[in-house]
Each structure stands twice: as structure tokens, then as C-alpha cells.
Amino acid sequence: MKIAILSRNTRLYSTQRLVDVARERGHVVRVLDPLRCYVRIAPGNMSIRYKGKAIKGIDAVIPRIGVTSTFYGTAVLRQLEMMGVYTPNCSDAVLSARDKLRSLQILAAKGLDMPATVFGDNPDDTADVLAMLGEPPHVIKLNEGSQGTGVVLAEKRSASQSVIEAFRGLYANFLVQEFIAEAKGTDLRCFVVGKKVVAAMEREASPGEFRANIHRGATAKAATLSPEERRIAVRAAAALGLGVAGVDMLRSKRGPLILEVNASPGLEGIEAATGVNVAGAIIQLLESEAGVALAPVKRRTQRAG
Numbered sequence: 523m524k525i526a527i528l529s530r531n532t533r534l535y536s537t538q539r540l541v542d543v544a545r546e547r548g549h550v551v552r553v554l555d556p557l558r559c560y561v562r563i564a565p566g567n568m569s570i571r572y573k574g575k576a577i578k579g580i581d582a583v584i585p586r587i588g589v590t591s592t593f594y595g596t597a598v599l600r601q602l603e604m605m606g607v608y609t610p611n612c613s614d615a616v617l618s619a620r621d622k623l624r625s626l627q628i629l630a631a632k633g634l635d636m637p638a639t640v641f642g643d644n645p646d647d648t649a650d651v652l653a654m655l656g657e658p659p660h661v662i663k664l665n666e667g668s669q670g671t672g673v674v675l676a677e678k679r680s681a682s683q684s685v686i687e688a689f690r691g692l693y694a695n696f697l698v699q700e701f702i703a704e705a706k707g708t709d710l711r712c713f714v715v716g717k718k719v720v721a722a723m724e725r726e727a728s729p730g731e732f733r734a735n736i737h738r739g740a741t742a743k744a745a746t747l748s749p750e751e752r753r754i755a756v757r758a759a760a761a762l763g764l765g766v767a768g769v770d771m772l773r774s775k776r777g778p779l780i781l782e783v784n785a786s787p788g789l790e791g792i793e794a795a796t797g798v799n800v801a802g803a804i805i806q807l808l809e810s811e812a813g814v815a816l817a818p819v820k821r822r823t824q825r826a827g
């Protein structure tokens with residue numbers, strides 16, 4: 523198979539692992555910086571070029587699109603989809619996952635539980651928006667944050683109001699959630715590939731910190747999930763249309779709560795904590811799905827042409 527990885531940096535652990543495993547399994551792999559791909563749009567004739575040469579004959583693409591290139595990266599991915607290339611995570615799914623509000627709305631519609639979440643735009647409504655949530659502490663998050671940046675714990679209502687004012691002043695979209703205290707700074711990262719959780723880790727925040735992100739100093743160890751947690755993780759990935767997803771969950775008094783679903787989850791932490799060959803699972807998904815998905819897309823393109 524000819525596989526493309528959309529990634530800004532060849533040297534990233536996740537990118538490198540995918541390249542190595544794909545080559546080991548006999549595939550031809552290319553890493554394409556999405557910001558160096560340029561496209562031509564025409565009915566029945568969608569094309570992409572990269573550093574002066576046409577990109578052709580790709581069977582499958584793995585998008586690893588960072589927060590800084592969401593718009594352009596997903597546009598390039600969409601072009602590849604329209605050229606009939608298989609992807610486990612399509613552009614629409616990547617866009618939904620990147621937008622925390624949108625993904626929580628989609629998950630709620632499927633009956634999946636999460637910390638109570640509110641948002642509102644007008645400063646005149648802030649008091650009532652917070653009243654919908656209940657008593658502090660509250661967690662205020664940037665809608666498109668990642669690695670725990672822009673996730674703030676406000677112990678008092680006045681602190682929630684100040685943080686909200688600050689985010690509004692920066693024209694940043696945000697959401698406010700109930701704080702799940704009983705999680706005690708620990709969360710679960712469930713790595714879904716296809717319709718299975720292939721690896722899961724429990725991350726514990728460093729002392730004095732409530733965010734269990736490895737980038738914020740958290741430690742990780744392999745986790746054993748309950749059948750319900752597995753089911754929820756798989757359902758969450760499927761609800762957003764993601765074949766590869768990092769589903770973050772908190773263990774709460776009322777059961778597992780989904781925090782977010784990441785469309786380009788890192789491989790380093792999860793492979794180190796669990797010893798699972800997650801990159802291998804992703805390449806195997808491509809092997810089993812790419813052929814299946816190719817045929818109908820190609821037929822559609824020909825009819826449209």
C-alpha cells in the first residue's frame with residue numbers, strides 16, 4: 523500500500539513510529555507537511571502537488587493535524603478524500619473533534635455522559651450561564667485548547683467570572699464545566715483504533731495540579747478498563763466518525779464521563795505506559811479498511827465526473 527502521513531514534523535515520535543511500522547509491514551510511506559501541499563479544485567479533476575510534484579496513487583492517509591493548522595490541514599485532507607484516498611479520520615470528523623463544544627453536543631445527542639457543560643456569549647448572561655451549572659468549583663476551558671493549556675480551575679464564582687472576562691477579552695471561545703473533584707487529578711486516556719480500545723492509560727496529575735496531561739507533568743500507567751468504559755470509549759469515537767481516537771474520560775460518582783475525543787492522539791505516552799504497539803494497530807486498520815473504502819468512493823467520483 524502507498525500511505526501518506528499528513529504531519530508538520532517528520533521527527534515527531536508519533537510520525538516516526540507510524541513511518542517505521544508501515545515500512546516494516548512492507549508499505550511505501552511518505553510524510554507530507556500539509557502546509558506544503560497545494561491543490562487544484564475542478565469537477566472530476568481534483569489534484570494535489572507537493573514541492574513541485576503531483577501526489578498520485580496514495581491508498582490511505584493518516585492525518586496528524588495539529589491545532590495550528592486545523593483549517594488548512596483539513597482542507598488538504600478533504601482534497602485527498604475527494605481523490606478517493608481512504609482515511610480512518612475524515613476531515614469532518616477531525617473538525618468536530620477539534621471543537622470541544624461541537625463534539626460534546628454530538629456525544630450528548632448519542633446519550634454519552636460528560637461533566638455538565640455550559641457556554642454563553644454575552645457578558646450580561648454570565649451570571650445566569652453559571653447558575654445553569656451550579657456551585658463552583660468550575661473548570662473553564664478554551665474551546666480549541668490542547669495539552670491542558672487554557673484549562674483553568676476556578677474555586678469561586680468571582681474567579682469563574684474573571685477568567686470568563688479574560689477569555690472574552692481575547693475573543694477566545696470557551697466552555698465552562700462542573701469540576702469532577704472525585705477524579706482526584708486522574709483521568710483515563712482510551713486509545714481507540716477501529717471499533718476497539720487497543721490501549722488505555724491512567725494519568726495522574728503532578729502534586730498541586732488538577733490537569734492530568736503528560737505535558738503538564740502527569741505520570742501515566744497502564745489502565746484496566748471496565749467493560750462499560752470500553753464501550754463508552756468506542757461509542758464516543760464512532761459518534762464523531764473517528765477510526766483513530768484518544769478518548770479522555772474521568773471516573774466519577776455517576777460513572778464514566780467523557781471529557782473530549784482527540785483526533786490526533788500522541789503515541790509516545792500510551793506506547794510507553796502500556797507497551798502496546800499502537801502504531802501497528804493503526805497500520806493494520808489501514809490494511810483492512812483501505813481496500814473496502816476505496817471502491818465506493820471511486821465509483822461516486824466517476825459518476826460525478
Ligand SMILES: Nc1ncnc2c1ncn2[C@@H]1O[C@H](COP(=O)(O)OP(=O)(O)OP(=O)(O)O)[C@@H](O)[C@H]1O
Pocket residue numbers: 637661663667668669670671673699700701702703705707708709732733734735770772781782784
Ligand atoms: N470538568 C473537569 N473536572 C475535573 N478535571 C478536569 C475537567 N476537565 C478537565 N480536567 C482535567 O484537565 C485535563 C485537560 O482537560 P482536557 O482533556 O479537556 O483538555 P486538553 O487540553 O484538550 O487535553 P489533551 O492534551 O488531552 O488534548 C484533563 O485530562 C483532566 O485531568
Ligand SMILES: [Mg+2]
Pocket residue numbers: 667668669782783784
Ligand atoms: Mg484535547
Ligand SMILES: [Mg+2]
Pocket residue numbers: 770781782
Ligand atoms: Mg485531554
